[in-house]
Amino acid sequence: MSLEFLSTGALDSIGSDARRPVIIAFLLFVSGSLLWLFALVAAHQDDPDRLYVAGRRLSPTVNGFAMAGEQISAVALLAIPGGIALFGYDGFTVAVDVLLTMGVMLLLAQRTRNTGRYTLGELFALRAPGPGPRIAAALVTLAITLPVLTVQLRAAGISVSLLIGMPTDSAQLICTILIGFLVACFAAIGDLRGITFMQVVKVPLCLITLAVVTLLALRRFEWNPGHLLGAAVNRSLAPDKYLSPGLWPYWTSLRPLNSVGEHIIAILGTAVAPHLLLRIGASRSGPAARRSISIASALVGMFTVLLIATGFASAALLGSKNIGAADGNGQSSLLLLASDVLDDGSSARVALITTIACVTFLAVFTAVTSVAFAAAVSLTRDVFARRLRRHSNTAEVRTLRLAVVLLCTAGLSLSVATHHYQVEFLVNFALNVAASCIFPALICSLFWQKFNRRGLLWSVYCGLALCTLLTIFSPEVSGTTYALWPETDFAWYPFHTPGLISVPAAFLLGWTGSITSHKATPSRFPDTEHTTPTDTGARPTAASADYS
Numbered sequence: 001m002s003l004e005f006l007s008t009g010a011l012d013s014i015g016s017d018a019r020r021p022v023i024i025a026f027l028l029f030v031s032g033s034l035l036w037l038f039a040l041v042a043a044h045q046d047d048p049d050r051l052y053v054a055g056r057r058l059s060p061t062v063n064g065f066a067m068a069g070e071q072i073s074a075v076a077l078l079a080i081p082g083g084i085a086l087f088g089y090d091g092f093t094v095a096v097d098v099l100l101t102m103g104v105m106l107l108l109a110q111r112t113r114n115t116g117r118y119t120l121g122e123l124f125a126l127r128a129p130g131p132g133p134r135i136a137a138a139l140v141t142l143a144i145t146l147p148v149l150t151v152q153l154r155a156a157g158i159s160v161s162l163l164i165g166m167p168t169d170s171a172q173l174i175c176t177i178l179i180g181f182l183v184a185c186f187a188a189i190g191d192l193r194g195i196t197f198m199q200v201v202k203v204p205l206c207l208i209t210l211a212v213v214t215l216l217a218l219r220r221f222e223w224n225p226g227h228l229l230g231a232a233v234n235r236s237l238a239p240d241k242y243l244s245p246g247l248w249p250y251w252t253s254l255r256p257l258n259s260v261g262e263h264i265i266a267i268l269g270t271a272v273a274p275h276l277l278l279r280i281g282a283s284r285s286g287p288a289a290r291r292s293i294s295i296a297s298a299l300v301g302m303f304t305v306l307l308i309a310t311g312f313a314s315a316a317l318l319g320s321k322n323i324g325a326a327d328g329n330g331q332s333s334l335l336l337l338a339s340d341v342l343d344d345g346s347s348a349r350v351a352l353i354t355t356i357a358c359v360t361f362l363a364v365f366t367a368v369t370s371v372a373f374a375a376a377v378s379l380t381r382d383v384f385a386r387r388l389r390r391h392s393n394t395a396e397v398r399t400l401r402l403a404v405v406l407l408c409t410a411g412l413s414l415s416v417a418t419h420h421y422q423v424e425f426l427v428n429f430a431l432n433v434a435a436s437c438i439f440p441a442l443i444c445s446l447f448w449q450k451f452n453r454r455g456l457l458w459s460v461y462c463g464l465a466l467c468t469l470l471t472i473f474s475p476e477v478s479g480t481t482y483a484l485w486p487e488t489d490f491a492w493y494p495f496h497t498p499g500l501i502s503v504p505a506a507f508l509l510g511w512t513g514s515i516t517s518h519k520a521t522p523s524r525f526p527d528t529e530h531t532t533p534t535d536t537g538a539r540p541t542a543a544s545a546d547y548s
Contacts, residue, residue, distance in 0.1 A: 023164060025354040030361060033198070034186065048396050052377050053118055053282035054193040060288045062200060064295025067105075067279055069199030071098055071270075071300050072206050073367035074155040075427060076307070077360060081337075082330020084311025085323050088236060090248035092308055093259075097266045099304045102297040104271035109293045110286035111446045118281020120274050120438065121382025124460070126445045128453035134382040136460045140437045141274050143464060145375040147426035149368055149411025150418065153180045155331055156364040157415075159357075162332050173419050179364065180415065184408035187369040188401055192282055195370055202362040203299055209355050210306035213334075216341035216352075217313035231316035237324075242315075258495045262428075265499035269431030272438040275374035313337055329424065335360075368408070376403035421484055425476035428496065429467065436463030436502035444510050455514030463506035470498035 049055055058066070076098060083091030117123045121137035157176025164171070221227040236242040245259065270276075283289035314323060314333040317340050323333045338356045342349035380400045437460045444451040444459070470493045471477065479489030495501075 021350050022354045022357065025350075026357045026361070029354075029358045030182070033362070033365070048393055048400075050193070051191045051397060051400065052381075053278070054191070054196065056282055056284055058193075058196060058282055058284070060283070060291035061295060062196060063279065063283055063288075064292040065203050065299065066196040066199040067276070067292055067296035068299035068303070069203045069366060070276055070279060070370060071101070071296075072202060072303060072363055074152050074159070074360065074364040075367075077206070077363045078155050078159060078331040078334060079329060079424075080307045081311040081314055082323065082333040084308060085232075085314040085318070085333045086237065086320050086330045087247040088232075088242035088315075089244055090246070091311060093263060094266070095304050095307050095311070097263055097270075098307075099297070099301055100267045101270040102293060102300050104267055105276065105280075106290065106293045106297065108271070108442065108446070109280050109283075109289040112277065112280050112442070113283050113289040114286040115446075118278050119378040119381050120277065121378060123277065123445065124441060124456055127451050128456045130453070133453070133456055133460075136437075136457060137382055138379055140433060140460060140464060141375050141378045143433045143437075143467075144274060144430045145371055145407060146411055146414060147430040148371050149407065150414040150423060151427050152364060152368050152371075153183070153412055153415040154419070154423070156180075156183075156360070156368075157419075158331050159335065159360045159364075162335055169420065173416065176415055176419065177412065179361075180408065180412035183365055183368045184405060184412065186365055187372045187404045187408055190369050190373060190404075192278070192373070195366060195373060198362065198366050199370075202359070202366055203303075205355070205362070206359050207299070207302055207306065209352075209359050210303070210310055212352065213338055213341060213356075214306055214309040214313060217310070217317055217337065220317065220341065228316045229312055232312045235319040235321075236315055237320045257500070258497060261495060261497040261500040265428075265432055265435045265497050265503070268439045268503070269434035269499070272434050272442055273371075274378055274434075274438075275370045277438075278374040278377060310334060310337060317341070368411070372404050372407045372411070375407055376400050379403050422482050422486075423484065424482070425471070425484065425496075428476065429471050429498075432467045432471070432497060432499040432502065433464060435499045436467050436506050440503065440506040440510055444507075444514075448514075450514050451510065452514050452517050454517040455510040455512070458513035459506045459510030462509040463502045466502035466505055467498045470495075470501060474498065 047055075080091065080095045080098070083094055085091070112123070115123065115126060117126070119137070120141055121134035124133035124137050153176055156179040157172045157174075160175040160179055161168070161171040164175070218225065218228060221231065233239050233242045238247060241247055248259075280289050280292075283292055311333070314330075314337045318333070318336055323330050323336060335353070335356055338352050339349065342352060377400065380396060380403055384396065384399045440459050440463065441456055444455065473491055474493045474496055475483060475491050476496050477484045477491065478486070479491045480486060483491075
């Protein structure tokens, strides 16, 4: 499907009468958030354990809210309602993936926490001591982190440019740079405790705001959800296809298999993302990690329902064509909806738009900070700390801060450099890398006693190589309307999801490498098995925490 009607003349989502108070209130909120963050991270700056995992003292409720907050990213908050507004059923199924992710996390949380590890390199080192697995973990972490930062910052630039009433390419680029710089400053001073409490604030604020927008939209249809859905269908781009599969623009000749693969990879890849593994590692114990996931699942369920409702409400009140006129991916739909559900000139309208802007900023801030912080923790512990047996806590913390700044700078640079390109495929690439490199290695490490160094390295590098190769030669990079280079076509891989090949191949190579290795596995599997049902609160032992 081609959206040729899109233009740069986007809708004025706020109006000149409301823009000034909205911008002033938004800037005050940003300033207040910065001051609060400074207060939260004032102590324990030289204690890596407190810095990385908050001393593992977070209660299950607090950590559960924070885990739910990890799912409320800028991409989810902005792109999913837009996807539903533009593409109906296909966007709806993407929203459901967010909830199904929590089920996979629930299955893995207790075993993962009982290992006592919280970085990807440490989890890989369960079966494979030495620097090799940690280097592989660092490469995988970078391959996931940089694409996510690039797309998150781009989404932030689009949102802020709409807020100030300048939805041009130049304004979006400037807003992306400013927001990226601000978020990088936040991330550079943050720690897990500070990020956690920002997540805890974001979750109820987001849920309440989405609920208010949904109720106000429903009021326009006499509180009848059926009338709202009917209006969404009638004002969609293709009323006869809106509630059935087929509108999603990433089309291939093998649509059913491609669609199933996309959903499976999104679920598996999100569930084992490095920042979520760090969050699980910060739990007090294995059962506490499961309780946190259970709480997060309930909150994410509410978030998913509200995202779906706002997506259909946007199509019903605004029309898919008008939403597409603002931006081709529909990321402005939530802000457009908030500006439309109340009368112009009212104080309530200004307050609602301001709240949406603040929630969006929190989503960007917490997502970018959390992803960059977790990646920096992994690189610091798995590379810096392992190479230097003797180092001070102060040096390790300084290395962490430098790593965060470098990651945010790299993400912002990529976001600016690719501003005029369709780079949404980078999120799919990151999810495929996580599903292909982390999920098979984690499953085999936790559940298969014979898994060893060769199996792990073969699995990880095979998954990473296949994801990179198949993505380059997929329809997401060339030959389609939404490709990185739509004017050229060198795609020979028929699917948008490399994981259809790379995930089974990673499992196969992990098994083959393990059974063909002549070295005995220095396995600590019995310890992990024991701590899973009995919850001895496993922590890294002297052997498992080595710096080899």
